[in-house]
Amino acid sequence: MAFEGLADRLQNTIKKIKGKGKVTEQDVKEMTREVRLALLEADVNFKVVKDFIKKIKERAIGEEVMESLTPGQQVIKVVQEELTNLMGGDESKIAVADKSPTVIMMVGLQGAGKTTTTGKLANLLRKKYNRKPLLAAADVYRPAAIDQLETLGKQLDMPVYSEGTDANPVDIASKAVEHAKEEHLDYVLIDTAGRLHVDNELMDELIQIKQNVNPDEVFLVVDSMTGQDAVNVAESFNEQLDVSGVVLTKLDGDTRGGAALSIKAVTEKPIKFAGMGEKLDEIEVFHPERMASRILGMGDVLSLIEKAQENVDENKAKELEEKMRSASFTLDDFLEQMGQMKNMGPLDELVDMIPGANKMKGLKNVDFDEKQITHVEAIIQSMTSKERQDPSVINAGRRKRIARGSGRSVSEVNRLLKQFEEMKKMMKQMTNTQQGKKGKKGKKSKGFNFPFM
Amino acid sequence: MSFLKKLKDKFQATDQQEEVSDKYKEGLSKTRKSFSEKINDLVARYRKVDEDFFEDLEEVLIAADVGVTTVMELIEELEMEVKRQNIKDTNEVKQVISEKLVEIYQGNDDGSEETSLNIQKDDLTVILFVGVNGVGKTTTIGKLAHQLKSEGKDVLLTAGDTFRAGAIEQLSEWGKRAGVDVIKHSEGSDPAAVIYDGIQAAKSRNADVLLCDTAGRLQNKVNLMNELAKVKRVIEREVPNAPHEVLLVLDATTGQNALSQAKTFSQATDVSGIVLTKLDGTAKGGIVLAIRNELGTPVKLVGLGEKITDLQAFDPNAFVYGLFADLLEEE
Numbered sequence: 001m002a003f004e005g006l007a008d009r010l011q012n013t014i015k016k017i018k019g020k021g022k023v024t025e026q027d028v029k030e031m032t033r034e035v036r037l038a039l040l041e042a043d044v045n046f047k048v049v050k051d052f053i054k055k056i057k058e059r060a061i062g063e064e065v066m067e068s069l070t071p072g073q074q075v076i077k078v079v080q081e082e083l084t085n086l087m088g089g090d091e092s093k094i095a096v097a098d099k100s101p102t103v104i105m106m107v108g109l110q111g112a113g114k115t116t117t118t119g120k121l122a123n124l125l126r127k128k129y130n131r132k133p134l135l136a137a138a139d140v141y142r143p144a145a146i147d148q149l150e151t152l153g154k155q156l157d158m159p160v161y162s163e164g165t166d167a168n169p170v171d172i173a174s175k176a177v178e179h180a181k182e183e184h185l186d187y188v189l190i191d192t193a194g195r196l197h198v199d200n201e202l203m204d205e206l207i208q209i210k211q212n213v214n215p216d217e218v219f220l221v222v223d224s225m226t227g228q229d230a231v232n233v234a235e236s237f238n239e240q241l242d243v244s245g246v247v248l249t250k251l252d253g254d255t256r257g258g259a260a261l262s263i264k265a266v267t268e269k270p271i272k273f274a275g276m277g278e279k280l281d282e283i284e285v286f287h288p289e290r291m292a293s294r295i296l297g298m299g300d301v302l303s304l305i306e307k308a309q310e311n312v313d314e315n316k317a318k319e320l321e322e323k324m325r326s327a328s329f330t331l332d333d334f335l336e337q338m339g340q341m342k343n344m345g346p347l348d349e350l351v352d353m354i355p356g357a358n359k360m361k362g363l364k365n366v367d368f369d370e371k372q373i374t375h376v377e378a379i380i381q382s383m384t385s386k387e388r389q390d391p392s393v394i395n396a397g398r399r400k401r402i403a404r405g406s407g408r409s410v411s412e413v414n415r416l417l418k419q420f421e422e423m424k425k426m427m428k429q430m431t432n433t434q435q436g437k438k439g440k441k442g443k444k445s446k447g448f449n450f451p452f453m
Numbered sequence: 454m455s456f457l458k459k460l461k462d463k464f465q466a467t468d469q470q471e472e473v474s475d476k477y478k479e480g481l482s483k484t485r486k487s488f489s490e491k492i493n494d495l496v497a498r499y500r501k502v503d504e505d506f507f508e509d510l511e512e513v514l515i516a517a518d519v520g521v522t523t524v525m526e527l528i529e530e531l532e533m534e535v536k537r538q539n540i541k542d543t544n545e546v547k548q549v550i551s552e553k554l555v556e557i558y559q560g561n562d563d564g565s566e567e568t569s570l571n572i573q574k575d576d577l578t579v580i581l582f583v584g585v586n587g588v589g590k591t592t593t594i595g596k597l598a599h600q601l602k603s604e605g606k607d608v609l610l611t612a613g614d615t616f617r618a619g620a621i622e623q624l625s626e627w628g629k630r631a632g633v634d635v636i637k638h639s640e641g642s643d644p645a646a647v648i649y650d651g652i653q654a655a656k657s658r659n660a661d662v663l664l665c666d667t668a669g670r671l672q673n674k675v676n677l678m679n680e681l682a683k684v685k686r687v688i689e690r691e692v693p694n695a696p697h698e699v700l701l702v703l704d705a706t707t708g709q710n711a712l713s714q715a716k717t718f719s720q721a722t723d724v725s726g727i728v729l730t731k732l733d734g735t736a737k738g739g740i741v742l743a744i745r746n747e748l749g750t751p752v753k754l755v756g757l758g759e760k761i762t763d764l765q766a767f768d769p770n771a772f773v774y775g776l777f778a779d780l781l782e783e784e
Contacts, residue, residue, distance in 0.1 A: 040515055113586065143626030147618075149619075198734065225704075
């Protein structure tokens with residue numbers, strides 16, 4: 001179950017306001033209440049929410065919203081702006097020390113994803129910045145944590161400094177930095193053991209490591225699914241270690257990730273990276289404005305577009321966008337897109353980024369099996385070009401022929417055609433959503449609500 | 454006799470119970486402090502029961518990660534109750550609050566619901582562990598293996614997490630610590646095949662309990678959830694009536710997403726119980742309320758610390774007592 005987005009939440013209030021000539025203070029109050037609930041459901045800390053709502057109210061009661069013809073849309077806009085503000089403007093860079101090596105320390109609770117993130121960051125440093133990182137295994141407590149880092153090192157073909165589980169983490173860290181100097185490696189990533197922020201003994205150990213190696217960055221790794229407690233964790237780690245940045249993990253899940261906002265508000269430290277999957281290249285620079293949309297449940301159109309840009313040639317993408325908009329999307333395009341989509345990454349991830357996609361009945365249950373794509377390709381390739389242009393001509397006889405030709409069953413052909421129709425519908429809605437068109441009320445299709453109006 | 458007294462008496466009936474609730478009190482000391490302190494603060498601050506009072510109460514509950522929906526329902530019920538009993542003094546409300554919270558923890562049926570693990574008397578018991586990444590599945594298995602072994606059970610572990618680097622080594626290490634064997638394949642092999650081998654080994658060795666580890670997965674990854682469903686099918690096919698337990702491991706610091714996890718994992722694997730880990734950190738426990746209220750899935754085990762012995766059977770009474778000990782002692 002996905003939580004309702006802010007847009008959906010505001011529906012009812014907006015319905016009431018519609019037809020009224022003027023928006024009253026009471027209406028604004030109701031709307032801010034919905035905003036509050038949406039944020040709380042997204043796990044934003046209640047104290048942060050409180051301050052935030054105060055700000056929103058001030059702006060909303062002013063002219064901005066009350067004089068607007070589309071108050072619902074205005075509220076969302078104000079909220080998103082303020083949220084992006086709060087989240088921090090610029091994307092931040094990773095530090096480079098004047099004197100090599102640059103030392104990065106990874107800290108956090110158990111199970112936040114420190115070791116995996118260490119591997120991912122090292123990979124990113126090499127791939128994007130052309131650096132030579134050394135991984136240092138300073139988690140001597142969790143069983144096989146060192147094995148895990150060594151395995152990652154092997155997968156990445158990167159050096160790992162470890163001394164087994166009997167050594168002192170403080171020594172390991174210092175020696176790793178020495179080792180990097182000797183080997184002329186320019187980054188050292190120290191993977192520390194997960195610990196509770198209230199565990200004084202272990203927190204002291206981190207403070208010691210920090211004093212000894214004098215790191216250029218201390219990254220706090222936080223699970224994006226963390227609830228209200230995120231504030232306590234971040235505050236405590238920050239007080240004791242003065243972290244320089246935050247890495248959010250497991251953002252490929254379906255959590256809203258309100259923790260991100262809480263952490264930013266409490267520590268005022270930038271969120272620098274986001275872990276987006278299990279593979280070692282699935283880490284991204286953190287985008288505050290996209291996180292704002294996500295917390296509000298408005299989909300992540302920007303990421304989707306960027307992902308497409310990385311993998312799809314631009315002209316084709318434009319063409320596609322045009323086709324999506326005009327709904328003249330044919331099975332031929334579908335086939336071509338599928339090829340490109342395969343390059344973009346797992347389909348379910350892509351669909352997750354489309355606003356409102358989780359509301360789409362047909363889409364929700366579609367099984368995004370990569371094998372199935374091959375089947376779908378076979379089915380489409382068994383169609384004549386006329387059939388691909390206009391699927392409505394496909395009658396029972398044609399269906400049988402297509403099924404035979406592709407080696408799939410008739411029911412699969414039927415399913416594909418149905419899914420294609422759904423997809424077309426969705427695209428139309430998606431493009432409408434983006435434009436926030438007015439004057440279309442009353443023509444809503446089932447299972448989908450226009451977020452604005 | 455007041456309700457709280459009854460609750461108190463229930464716990465202090467025997468020495469053994471006393472011991473259990475002490476453990477909870479200790480493990481939950483941070484939770485308890487922040488949560489009940491806040492309620493006390495609240496009561497002290499407001500002399501009159503009014504809208505502001507309820508709004509603040511709402512915040513206290515939300516801060517404990519009780520789901521928004523649960524909180525809203527609770528507040529509504531409280532408001533009704535207050536009106537009905539015509540309560541004006543905040544001190545009296547305190548009791549109503551506790552009553553309502555206990556009601557949610559225990560369900561309507563007086564807490565008689567089975568929270569112990571379904572361990573077969575003479576036959577092989579298969580327990581499957583599922584959950585998202587980093588919640589503590591492998592650690593929980595290690596602790597449980599140790600516990601079952603010290604109860605005289607013949608325990609076997611299966612390393613079904615063939616994906617994460619070092620996961621197999623981690624389970625092997627736990628196996629060594631607990632003194633039980635681990636059935637494993639190499640990294641990257643088919644988890645269903647490992648589990649199958651585990652079952653065959655358990656059968657031929659006449660083991661009592663087989664604990665199956667699986668890779669952590671986010672619940673929105675359809676393919677990975679299908680893989681998990683397949684693992685469960687294999688177990689079903691090989692051992693009649695198995696798996697006897699499918700335990701969803703939840704990190705207590707998780708927020709609202711825990712509900713989504715519980716729902717989706719239940720769809721794929723019919724989760725029979727929940728293990729709530731990392732309950733020894735700061736404020737939480739509210740999540741249990743939300744899970745009980747919205748899903749009905751019972752919490753069976755709780756992780757209260759890092760030691761191998763820190764895995765406890767979930768005792769709703771002791772848990773509630775731990776949360777409200779401050780309130781009780783004041784009276």
